[in-house]
Amino acid sequence: MYEHDVIVVGAGGAGLRAAIAAHEEGADVALVTKLHPVRSHTGAAEGGINAALHEEDSWELHAYDTMKGSDYLADAPAVDTFAQDAPEEVINLEHWGMPFSREEDGTVSQRPFGGLSFARTTYAGAETGHHMLHTMYQQVVKRGIEVYDEWYVTNLAVTDHDDPEDRQCHGVVAYEIATGEIEGFRANDGVILATGGPGQAFDHTTNAIANTGDGAAMAYRAGVPMEDMEMIQFHPTTLPSTGVLISEGVRGEGGILYNDEGERLMFEYGYANNAGELASRDVVARAELTEVNNGRGIEDEYVDLDMRHLGEERIVDRLENILHLAEDFEGVDGLEEPMPVKPGQHYAMGGVECDENGETCIDGLYAAGETACVSLHGANRLGGNALPELLVFGARAGHHAAGKDMKDAEIQTGYSAKSEDGDVEPPVEPGAVGASGEDAAADGAVVDADEVLEHTIERERERVEALMEGDGLNHAEVRSEVQKSMTATVNVFREEEGIKEALRDIRRARERYEDVSVSDPSRTYNTDLIHTIETRNVLDVAEAIALGALARREFRGAHWRAEYQERRDEDWIKHTMLAWNDGTPELYYKPVLLESQWKEYEPKERSY
Amino acid sequence: MSTQTEPESETEIEESEAAATETESAVESPGDRRRREKGERAVEEEAKRKEAEETLDEEDTVQIKVFRYDPEVEGKQEPRFDDFHVPFFKGMTVLDALIYARDTYDSSLTFRHSCRQAVCGSDALFINGSQRLACQTQIADLDSETVRVEPLPHQDVVKDLVVDMEHFYDQMDSVEPYFDADELPDGDETQRQTPENREKVKMSTRCIWCGACMSSCNIAADDNQYLGPAAINMAYRFAMDEREGEIRKEDRIKIIEQEHGVWRCQTQFSCTEVCPKDIPLTEHIQELKREAVKSNLKFW
Ligand SMILES: Cc1cc2nc3c(=O)[nH]c(=O)nc-3n(C[C@H](O)[C@H](O)[C@H](O)COP(=O)(O)OP(=O)(O)OC[C@H]3O[C@@H](n4cnc5c(N)ncnc54)[C@H](O)[C@@H]3O)c2cc1C
Ligand code: SF4
Ligand code: FES
Numbered sequence: 033m034y035e036h037d038v039i040v041v042g043a044g045g046a047g048l049r050a051a052i053a054a055h056e057e058g059a060d061v062a063l064v065t066k067l068h069p070v071r072s073h074t075g076a077a078e079g080g081i082n083a084a085l086h087e088e089d090s091w092e093l094h095a096y097d098t099m100k101g102s103d104y105l106a107d108a109p110a111v112d113t114f115a116q117d118a119p120e121e122v123i124n125l126e127h128w129g130m131p132f133s134r135e136e137d138g139t140v141s142q143r144p145f146g147g148l149s150f151a152r153t154t155y156a157g158a159e160t161g162h163h164m165l166h167t168m169y170q171q172v173v174k175r176g177i178e179v180y181d182e183w184y185v186t187n188l189a190v191t192d193h194d195d196p197e198d199r200q201c202h203g204v205v206a207y208e209i210a211t212g213e214i215e216g217f218r219a220n221d222g223v224i225l226a227t228g229g230p231g232q233a234f235d236h237t238t239n240a241i242a243n244t245g246d247g248a249a250m251a252y253r254a255g256v257p258m259e260d261m262e263m264i265q266f267h268p269t270t271l272p273s274t275g276v277l278i279s280e281g282v283r284g285e286g287g288i289l290y291n292d293e294g295e296r297l298m299f300e301y302g303y304a305n306n307a308g309e310l311a312s313r314d315v316v317a318r319a320e321l322t323e324v325n326n327g328r329g330i331e332d333e334y335v336d337l338d339m340r341h342l343g344e345e346r347i348v349d350r351l352e353n354i355l356h357l358a359e360d361f362e363g364v365d366g367l368e369e370p371m372p373v374k375p376g377q378h379y380a381m382g383g384v385e386c387d388e389n390g391e392t393c394i395d396g397l398y399a400a401g402e403t404a405c406v407s408l409h410g411a412n413r414l415g416g417n418a419l420p421e422l423l424v425f426g427a428r429a430g431h432h433a434a435g436k437d438m439k440d441a442e443i444q445t446g447y448s449a450k451s452e453d454g455d456v457e458p459p460v461e462p463g464a465v466g467a468s469g470e471d472a473a474a475d476g477a478v479v480d481a482d483e484v485l486e487h488t489i490e491r492e493r494e495r496v497e498a499l500m501e502g503d504g505l506n507h508a509e510v511r512s513e514v515q516k517s518m519t520a521t522v523n524v525f526r527e528e529e530g531i532k533e534a535l536r537d538i539r540r541a542r543e544r545y546e547d548v549s550v551s552d553p554s555r556t557y558n559t560d561l562i563h564t565i566e567t568r569n570v571l572d573v574a575e576a577i578a579l580g581a582l583a584r585r586e587f588r589g590a591h592w593r594a595e596y597q598e599r600r601d602e603d604w605i606k607h608t609m610l611a612w613n614d615g616t617p618e619l620y621y622k623p624v625l626l627e628s629q630w631k632e633y634e635p636k637e638r639s640y
Numbered sequence: 641m642s643t644q645t646e647p648e649s650e651t652e653i654e655e656s657e658a659a660a661t662e663t664e665s666a667v668e669s670p671g672d673r674r675r676r677e678k679g680e681r682a683v684e685e686e687a688k689r690k691e692a693e694e695t696l697d698e699e700d701t702v703q704i705k706v707f708r709y710d711p712e713v714e715g716k717q718e719p720r721f722d723d724f725h726v727p728f729f730k731g732m733t734v735l736d737a738l739i740y741a742r743d744t745y746d747s748s749l750t751f752r753h754s755c756r757q758a759v760c761g762s763d764a765l766f767i768n769g770s771q772r773l774a775c776q777t778q779i780a781d782l783d784s785e786t787v788r789v790e791p792l793p794h795q796d797v798v799k800d801l802v803v804d805m806e807h808f809y810d811q812m813d814s815v816e817p818y819f820d821a822d823e824l825p826d827g828d829e830t831q832r833q834t835p836e837n838r839e840k841v842k843m844s845t846r847c848i849w850c851g852a853c854m855s856s857c858n859i860a861a862d863d864n865q866y867l868g869p870a871a872i873n874m875a876y877r878f879a880m881d882e883r884e885g886e887i888r889k890e891d892r893i894k895i896i897e898q899e900h901g902v903w904r905c906q907t908q909f910s911c912t913e914v915c916p917k918d919i920p921l922t923e924h925i926q927e928l929k930r931e932a933v934k935s936n937l938k939f940w
Contacts, residue, residue, distance in 0.1 A: 068805070070849050071752075071760040119828075126830040129819020129881065131838060131845045138832030156845075162759055163845060170818035210798060240754040273731040274775075276757045361757060362731040363778045508743035552748030554713045557799040560747045 033485065036062040036178070038433045039204055039219040040226060041185045041247060044072030045161070045422035046401025047226035048168035049121075050390075053430025054224075055175050061434070062178040064185055064206055064217060066242065066562070069169045073228055073240040074422065077161025078279055078353075080145065080153035081125075081423075082416040083118035089150040091115040095631065098417060101147045102381075102410025103589035104605060104635040105260065108628035109442035110406040113388045114417075114424050121423035122154055130167040132156050146280065146312070147414040158279070158353045164419060180217075182209040184562050185246065186495070188223065188254045189216065189488040190394060191479045196255025196611070197446040201397035202481040205492045209562060212555030214493050216485040222396045222433030225251055225384060226426065229402040232566070233574040234377035234523075235515030238270055238277045247403040249569035251384045252576065256392040257447065258610040259405040260382035261573075262580030265413055265590050266524045268316035270376030272334045276361045278373055280415070282354055283309040285346070287339040289320070290370065291328040297335065314412070314590055317375035317524045324374070325525075336370035375524055379418065381409040381590065382580065385445050385609065389438055390429025393446030398429040406443070407607065410624075411589025412638075442628060447611055447620070454619030456583040459532040460539040462575050464615030465546055499564055504549035507564040514541045514574050522581050527594040531582045538575045545571060576617075580608045583619055589638070601635050701725045702779055704737050706749065707790040710799045713748075719797075721788075722746070728779065734767055734787060735774035738801075751801035758916055761848030764855070765801055766790040771852035771914040792855035808851045811868050815875040815895055822885030837882045844877035844924060846917040853911035853921055865900040869911035869921040872896055876924040879931065890935060897932040905929075 038054040040047045043065035054061035063069065084094045095115035099106055126132060126140060133141040133155055145153040156163040172179065183206040191200045203218040227247030231239020252258050269278040283289075289309055291297045298304050303319035304311035311319075320335050330336060339347055339354075344367055347355065351366075358366045384399035386392045386406060392399055401422045408421055432438050478487050517537035521530035545568060552560035586600040587593055606621040626633045704724050710716035724741035735753055742749040752762040756775045763774040768788050779787060795803035825831055853869040854860050860868045867875075878884055879892040896902050902925050911921040 067754060067760070067762070068809075068849075071754055071762050073755060073760070075759045075848070076755055076757060123828060123830055127821070127824050129821075129878075129883065131841060131881075132833075134833055134835045134838050136835060138834055140830055157842065159759075159846065162848070166845070167819070173813060174816075174818035174820065240760065241756065242754040271731075273729065273736070274733075274756050357757070360776045360778065361733065363780055364731070506743070506747050508747065512743070550747075552713075552750075554710050554748065554799065556710060556712055557750055557802050558748075559750050 033216045033218055034062070034180075035218040035220070036060050037219070037221045038062075038224065038430070039064060039217050039222075040224045040430070041065070041204060042072070042226035042228060042401070042403075043067070043069035043169070043179065043181070044226060044228050044401060045074035045164055045168065045419060046426040047224070048165070048172055049423050049426030050224045050226055050400055050430035050433075051177050052168065052171055052175065053427040054434040055177055057431055057434035057436050059221060059434035061430070062180060062217070063172070064180045064183050064204065066182065066184040066209070068181040069172070069179060070166060072165060073243055074165040074419070075162045076238070076240065077164070077419055078158045078277070080143065080155035080160050080416045081122055081164065081419040082145065082148065082153050082414070083122040083420055084115065084150070084152055085119050085122060085140065085154070086142065086150070086152065089152050091119070092631070093149055094118065094152060097148050098408065098414060099410075099633050100636065100638060101412055101414040101417075103412050103599065103638050104601070104626065104633065105263070105407070105410030105588060105607070105624055107407050107443050107625040108631060108633055109388055109625060110408045112628045112630045113428075114408050114421060117424040117427070118420040121420060121427060125164065125167060125423070128167050128171050130156060131163055145414070145416045148416070153416045161419060180206070183207065184209055184565070185250070186214075186492045186565055187488055188250050188397065189485045190254040190397070191484050193479065197393045197448060199255055200395040200479075201254070202484050205485070205488045207492075207496065207562070209559070210557055212558060214489060214496065216489045218481065218485055219396065221435060222398055224390065224398040224400060224429050224433055225403055226399070226401045227403045229380050230570070230573040230577075231377050232511075233515065233518055233570050233577060235512065235519045236270065236374070237275050237377040238267055239377065244566040244570050245403070245573035246566060246569045247399065248384050249572040251392065251397065251399060252572055252610075252612045254394060254397070255612060256394055256397065256399075257385045258382065258576045259385040259407060259607050260410070260580065261380075261576040261610060262584050262591050262608060263381035263409070263411050263589060264377060264577060265313065265379040265381065266317045266375045267378035268313055268320055268375050269337055269373040271358070271362045272372050272374050274361045275376045276357055277376075277378070278337065278354060278357060278371060282337060282339055282351060285339070285350055286342055287337050288341070289316070290336045290338055291323045292330045293328055295328075297323050297328075314524065314592070318592065320373070320375055321524055330372065334372040334374040337373045338370035339366060340368070340370070377519070379413055381405070381407070381411065381413050387441035387443040387445055388428065389432040389441050390425055391432065391441065391445065398433055400426045400429040411591060443625065444622070449622045450609065450620045451623050452606065452621040454583060454621065456579060456619050458535050458579060458582065460536055462535065462539070462579060463612070463617045465542050496561065499548070499550045499561060500553070502549040503551060504547040505544060506551065507545070507548045507567040510541045510544050510548060511567040511570055514538055514571060518574050518577070522578050524592060525594065526581050526592055528582070531578055534578045535575065535582070538571060538578060542571055576610050579610060579617065579619060583608050605635065700728050702728045702732070702737060703786040704734070704741060705786050705788045706738070706741070706801070708800055709797055730780070732779050733775055734765070734772075734777045734779060734789065735763055737779060737787065738774060738789065750799050759848060761850035764792055764850035764852040764916070766793055766855070771856050773850060773852070773916045776916055792851060794855050794861040795851070805851060807864070808849070808854055808868070808870070811854070811871040812849065812874060815867065815871045816892070817874045817878075819878060819881070819884065820888055821883055822887050831883045833881075833883050841877050841880050843919050844873050844880070846919055847873055848917060850916060852914045852916060856910040856914045858908065858910070859904050859906060863900060863904060866904045867896065867901050869925065872902055872905075872928065873919060873921055873924050876928055879928065893928070893932050893935045896928050902928050902932065
C-alpha cells in the first residue's frame with residue numbers, strides 16, 4: 033500500500049497543475065498515471081490559451097464571451113472564477129519557462145480566436161499544448177513530486193454509505209502495467225481525478241486512443257452525478273483515416289470545401305450564405321454530413337478541403353504544419369491535391385459534476401480538466417478555453433485538497449441539488465447488467481479507510497482474475513460496435529430514433545461485455561487487459577452521453593435535435609444530470625446559475 | 641506434415657465425444673455452459689478470422705513482420721517474428737496496421753501508442769531498419785512488400801515492441817530538465833524574451849521524448865552513461881534561453897561538459913537523421929561544445 037496526502041489521477045495539463053498546487057500548499061502529493069506524463073493528450077492542443085492579460089481587456093469581457101459561447105448553459109460562478117484566475121495562471125506558466133510566442137518588445141503575443149471579443153489567446157507556435165504539458169512536467173520534476181507512471185487506476189476506494197453525499201473517498205486502486213501488480217494508494221486528504229476526455233466513445237475523434245473516460249466512469253459508478261453529458265463538440269475538419277485535426281487556420285486563410293460534384297457546398301446549398309467556410313464549427317460540421325447523407329460525399333464519407341489556390345508560397349509560409357499533417361497522417365500532398373476532411377468528435381463539455389473548488393459530492397473526491405464539469409463551457413466550448421481551464425481548476429482542486437483556506441463554493445453538487453425529475457424514456461433499461469448492479473453496497477457499511485481500501489483492492493483483484501480467466505470475446509469488438517453506433521447516431525445530427533438505436537446497441541454491448549475476457553495470459557505489460565477494462569468505462573460514458581442526448585429536447589450549442597430546432601429557454605436552462613444509483617441510472621435536472629456574486633447574465637441569441 | 645495432423649485430429653474427436661457424453665449425463669451448471677459457449681464461440685471466431693485473413697486479396701494487403709517476445713509466456717520466451725496480413729487503405733500508417741493486427745488477429749500483440757499524431761512520443765519503433773514513429777510512417781512511403789517492425793535497438797525489451805524507457809528518462813532527469821531563472825519579475829508581470837531568442841530555442845523545445853535519437857546513437861550504445869542527444873538537447877533548450885540568466889547557464893554548461901557529456905559526441909548525425917521532430921541535434925551538441933570552450937576561457 034502506498035500512502036500520500038493527495039493522489040492525483042492523470043498527469044495531463046489538469047493533473048500536473050493540480051499536483052504542483054498541492055505541493056505549493058506543502059502537501060505530500062503523488063501523480064498516478066497510465067501514461068508517462070509527457071504522453072498525455074494535452075500535448076496535442078495546437079491553438080492557444082485564453083486569458084485577459086492586456087490592460088484594455090478585462091476578465092469581465094472574457095467571462096461574457098465564455099457565457100455567450102456556452103449558449104447560457106454554463107454556471108456564472110464557474111465562468112467568473114475562471115476568467116479572474118486565468119491571467120495569473122498564464123503568468124505562472126511564463127515564469128515556469130513556457131516558450132510563448134513573443135512580440136518585438138519581448139511580451140507574450142496574443143491573437144484573435146473565434147467567439148472572443150478581444151485578441152486574448154496566448155500561444156506557443158502551433159504546439160501550445162505540447163509546451164504547456166512539458167513546461168508543467170518540468171516543474172513537477174523540479175519539485176520532486178512523486179510520479180507513478182504506467183500505473184492504471186482501476187477504481188476508487190469509496191465508502192459504501194447509502195447516500196452518495198455521505199460517502200468518502202480514501203484513495204484509489206491501481207494496476208502496474210509493467211508487472212501486473214495491484215496496489216492500493218491511500219490518500220489522506222483527497223483524490224483528484226484528471227483523466228481527460230471520453231473521445232473513445234466515438235469511432236472518429238481527435239482524441240487519443242487513451243482518452244477512454246476512465247475517471248468519469250469511475251466517479252459515476254462511485255456515486256458522483258454526470259453533468260450535461262450530451263454536450264459534445266464536433267470539429268468539422270479532421271482527417272478521415274485517423275481523426276487528426278486540421279485547424280480552422282486553413283479556412284481562415286481561404287480554404288474551400290467541395291463536395292463530390294465539385295460544388296462549393298457552403299454556398300451551393302445555402303448552409304451559410306454569408307460566412308461560407310468560416311461559419312461556426314457546428315454549422316460547418318452539419319453541412320458536411322448533410323452532403324454525405326445526400327449522396328454527395330466523396331467515397332460516401334468525406335468532403336474535400338482545398339487550399340491549392342492560395343499558392344505554394346502562402347501555404348508554406350502560413351500553413352506549413354498542415355502540409356506535414358496531411359502528408360504524414362493521410363498520405364496527401366496539400367500542394368497538389370485537396371485534403372479529405374470530415375467531422376470528428378473533439379471535446380466533451382460535460383463530465384463529472386463538481387464545484388469551483390473541484391469538489392464533487394463525495395467527500396475527498398475532486399475532478400479537474402476535461403473529465404470534470406464545473407460547468408464552464410455549458411453547451412459549447414470556445415476555442416482556447418480548455419487549456420486555461422486545466423490551469424485554473426487544476427490549481428484550485430490541488431489547493432483545496434491540500435487544505436488551503438478557500439472561499440466556499442457557490443455551485444451546489446450532488447443529488448440534493450436536484451430541482452426537477454427526469455422525463456426520459458429510454459427504449460431499454462440503462463445501467464449495469466443484472467438486477468441491482470455489481471457496484472451496489474452489497475454487504476453494507478464498509479466505512480473505515482483501511483477497510484475500504486482493502487475491500488476495493490480485493491474486489492479489483494477478483495475483477496482482474498475473472499477477466500484473465502476463460503476465453504470469451506475480444507473487447508475490441510464490443511468497443512468498436514459502440515463507437516460506430518455513437519458516431520452514426522449521436523453525432524452532429526441527433527434524431528430520437530437514432531439515439532434510441534444507440535441505447536439499444538449499448539445495451540447489447542453491455543450484455544456482450546459480460547462474456548469478454550483477456551486472451552493474453554501474461555502479467556507483463558498486458559495491454560489486452562488494460563484495454564478491456566477501459567472498454568467497460570467507454571460503455572458507461574457512451575450510455576450517459578446518449579441518455580443526455582435523448583433527454584434534452586431542444587437545440588442548444590453543440591446539441592442539435594431533428595425534432596426540436598430551437599433553443600427553448602423557458603424549459604431548458606437547466607443541467608442534465610445522471611446518477612448511477614448503484615447500477616440503475618436516474619436522470620434529473622438541476623438549475624443553471626446565471627448569477628454569481630459578481631455578475632448576472634441575461635440569455636441572448638448566440639449570433640456572431 | 642500429414643503425420644503431424646493425424647494424431648491431432650484424433651485427440652480432438654476424442655475430446656469432443658467426451659464432452660458430448662458429459663453433457664448428456666450430468667446437468668450443466670450455468671457457469672459451465674457459459675464457458676462452453678465461450679469456447680465454442682472462440683473456435684468459430686478464430687475460424688472466421690482465419691478465413692477473413694485467407695480471402696484477403698493479396699493486392700490489397702500488406703504484410704507486417706512483427707517482433708514478439710514475452711519473458712513469462714511459453715512459446716514467446718524465445719524472440720520470434722510473427723507475420724500478419726492486413727488490408728491496406730490509402731493513408732494507412734504502420735500504427736494503423738499494428739492496431740488492425742492486434743484487434744483482429746492477436747490481442748496479445750503489445751506496443752505503446754496513444755495520440756496517433758506524432759506528439760506523445762510513445763511509438764518510436766525500428767521499422768524496416770530505422771527508428772521512426774509508427775503513427776507518422778505511411779506504409780506507402782516505405783516502398784516495400786513487407787514491413788518489418790522491431791522494438792528500439794539498444795534498449796531492454798519488456799515485451800513485444802515495448803522497451804524499458806527508464807534509462808532514457810534517467811538521462812533526461814540528470815540535466816536538471818526544468819526552467820530555473822536566476823530571478824523573476826513581480827507576481828503579475830511576465831518575463832521578457834526577444835522573438836529572436838525564442839526562435840533560437842524553438843526547435844529544441846519540440847522534443848517529444850520518443851527515444852529514437854538515443855536508440856540510433858552508437859556512442860550511447862557503448863557508453864551507458866553518455867547523456868545522449870535528447871538530454872543534451874534538453875540542456876541546450878535551457879542554457880540558450882536568455883530568461884534563465886548567466887549564473888544558471890554556467891551551471892548548465894558544467895553539467896554537459898562532464899565526462900559523459902557533449903565531448904563524447906562524434907558528430908555522426910544519426911540522431912539528427914531519425915528525429916521525428918526535425919530537431920538539429922548534432923548542431924545543438926556542437927554549439928554547446930563551443931559554449932563550453934568559451935566558458936572555460938572566461939574562467940582562466
Ligand atoms: C487535437 C486537439 C486540439 C486541441 N486544441 C486546443 C486548444 O488549442 N486550446 C484549448 O484550450 N484546448 C484545446 N483542446 C482541448 C484540450 O487540449 C483538452 O481538453 C485538454 O488538454 C485535456 O487535458 P486533461 O489534463 O484534462 O487530460 P489529458 O491531457 O488527456 O490527460 C489525461 C491524463 O489522465 C491519465 N489517465 C487517464 N485514465 C487513467 C487511469 N485509468 N489511470 C491512471 N491515469 C489515467 C492519462 O495518463 C493522462 O495523463 C484540444 C484538444 C484536442 C484533442
Ligand atoms: S530529440 Fe527527437 S528523436 Fe530524440 S527524443 Fe526528442 S523527439 Fe525523439
Ligand atoms: S502515437 Fe503518439 S507519437 Fe505516435
